[in-house]
Amino acid sequence: MRGGLRRIPEATVARLPLYLRSLYELAAADVTTVSSERLADLCGVNAAKVRKDLSHLGSYGTRGVGYDVGVLLSQISRELGLNQDWAIAIVGLGNLGHALANYRGFGARGFRVVGLFDADPSRIGEMVGTVRVRHVDDLPAVAAVTPIAIGIIAVPAPVAQQVADRLVDAGVVSILNFAPAVLSVPPHVSLRKVDLSIELQILSFYSQHRAGPSPDTSAGEATA
């Protein structure tokens, strides 16, 4: 029954947040125990996958019974590093940047927007929520006071790489890129991407090739 601890497969990591969300819902409904089958249903995945994924955490279920919702919640949270708070900076406050800055559910668990940056003088000084937009040149100064863990890039593609470089220079180790551009970062930095037009093009493919297949995937791209 001892779960193997170590080297959690990438595909598993990508699913843990999904499990976590369903577990929160179960907990909110005062459900205390859940089977792999039930959890799998809620997450739209296969039950064997759930069990194998959870076994990587060394998580204890109870044979013949299932998993304790509270225990799983805290184990997955810990594994994902959601106990600590992660400081986020958003660079680029166009439409998307604004939407991201206003996104509730950041704060939800463990994420806190501590910096908003733009290069356009007309946007500097604007308050978005409780945070004032500063010039991207101030990034190092802000990061010196409040170390930034995660940088979100929401600028036009042509300047995305230089923004990434600045974030890295400011000590950021995780980047989420919304710009439609391929970025390169040093190996110690994790990078994931969200690209709307790529998503649409993939959908276009499967629309055209009616009867398209399609298991499931998770967004982004990472390096570390």
Added chain:
Amino acid sequence: MRGGLRRIPEATVARLPLYLRSLYELAAADVTTVSSERLADLCGVNAAKVRKDLSHLGSYGTRGVGYDVGVLLSQISRELGLNQDWAIAIVGLGNLGHALANYRGFGARGFRVVGLFDADPSRIGEMVGTVRVRHVDDLPAVAAVTPIAIGIIAVPAPVAQQVADRLVDAGVVSILNFAPAVLSVPPHVSLRKVDLSIELQILSFYSQHRAGPSPDTSAGEATA
């Protein structure tokens, strides 16, 4: 040299839009020929992967030379179904929905926003760009006039499933879901998802487990 035509692997489909983007840049710079190695560099992938991916298209390169940029452009575009125009509807015009509706680059190639829908009376009638926001109850009527290929869900999680159901009823066969909820759709409908908080949680994991690994992944989830 004949490329094998058929059953393009899912992982390949997800990379085609990436190649396409780099090819557009090359074409814009009047580059007429590109090697798998060069294209791979531009896209941040491995050269062998590029060659194998392109071989699935039955695409002709020239040994000792490389690929013709124009030919590749049109082959990939055709394969992705980007010759025809895809009509898009966005449901939910909160911060994110607005940002999406204003996103230029939709129009870029093959995508056209033809409908904006919300359930909140205070938003009905508002013009976003050239499109007026209508009540989500009008979806069937609008779809009857202009068939909608792709639906984008940008509503709160609790109502995401019913919006998906309505889209499916209105004949939509591809859905891009931004709500943090697991949706189920009939097998003929393609579904992909973009989930910001999942992305952040994955980054959190790799930040915590410093020296994290991470090849690359592409966003979403699909069914068809």
Added chain:
DNA sequence: GCATGTGAATAGATTCACAGCG
């Protein structure tokens, strides 16, 4: 000579099927 195209090798993820335990 040089870069494609691809068979074979490797790695990774999913699924099966069942032993093992509460």
Added chain:
DNA sequence: CGCTGTGAATCTATTCACATGC
């Protein structure tokens, strides 16, 4: 008896390495 945990089987994807042909 029911459900977890996991070895083994399968499937998918990546990478290697080289024969092929311009």
